[in-house]
Amino acid sequence: MKPVILTHGGAGRPTPDAPESEGARAEAVKACAQACEAGTPWLKSSGSDVALEAVIAAAMVLEDDPRFNAGTGANLRLDGSLELDASVATSDGRFAAVACLRATKNPVLVARALLTTPHVMLCGEGATRFARQQGFAEASMVTEKALKRWKAARERLASGRLRPYEQGWKNIQFHGTIGAVARAADGTFAVSCSTGGTSMMLPGRIGDTPIYGAGVYAGEHGAVCATGHGELCIKRMGAFRVYTRMAQGLHPQKAIDLEVADFPQPYEVGFIAVSREAHGMGATDGYMPCFALEA
Ligand code: GLY
Secondary structure, three states, X not given: OOOEEEEEOOOOOOEOOEOOOHHHHHXXXXXXXXXHHHHHHHHHOOOOOHHHHHHHHHHHHHHOOOXXXXXXXXXXXXXXXXXXXXXXXXXXXXXXXXXXXXXXXXXHHHHHHHOOXXXXXXXXXXXXXXXXXXXXXXXXXXXXXXXHHXXXXXXXXHXXXXXXXXXXXOOOOOOOOEEEEEEOOOOOXXXXXXXXXXXXXXXXXXXXXXXXXXXXXXXXXXXXXXXXXXXXXXHHOHHHHHHHHHHOOOOHXXXXXXXXXXXXXXXXXXXXXXXXXXXXXXXXXXXXXXXXXXX
């Protein structure tokens, strides 16, 4: 089977106060390409679990890039705190996630460490303590840009000048979750996903990223990673819905297009997906930096 890796940098339309320049869009796609390149050596190697290693290597590149809402540069909660969600899943049924993890540089590595335990999910204080026990040092990932976005979100909330999709606080823009899916030569699949959440959220809020079947899913027919409005993606079981369509024989692109089209407006969603024979990527109005690379 031809190995391939796909990455994305989050779905979300540009807004009047945060317009997206052509240059910034091209740079974001370039970063997704670099993340794919970090994963391909694994897909070319003959070790075990190479699909999982590939999606972790790719996710780390995007977590470390402050332009994306994951790891370094992640969005702040309304109280100014920073909490991170991340997950990994493989086609042989392994899954692990962390939610509301604090002050840890690469949440996706903590999710992978959890794969070695009987648990599938840890959150908050427990997740953070587990990270430290596993040797992941305390780190600050708060950037100037994240602080600016946080101040702007609080001002919008205080003034009531919410964006159309923030009415009642409602739908939030700037998701910017990151993720990767991969198919290895041996026909195994894996997915990774990592996020700082949305732009307006309470401490303790958990989105789709660490939820099996919502943010990520992998099985014998492929792997899927979601981005976008986490609450709706949980309720719709977005990643599983795309996967189910692929299992029924639909091309991943068609499976994604159907779910994006069905997703209630004005909420935004995006997916990357890989099956045995093909791959696909797509988001609401096409706003999602992404890349695919065959190894
Ligand atoms: N899709 C990321 C989130 O809603 O947290």
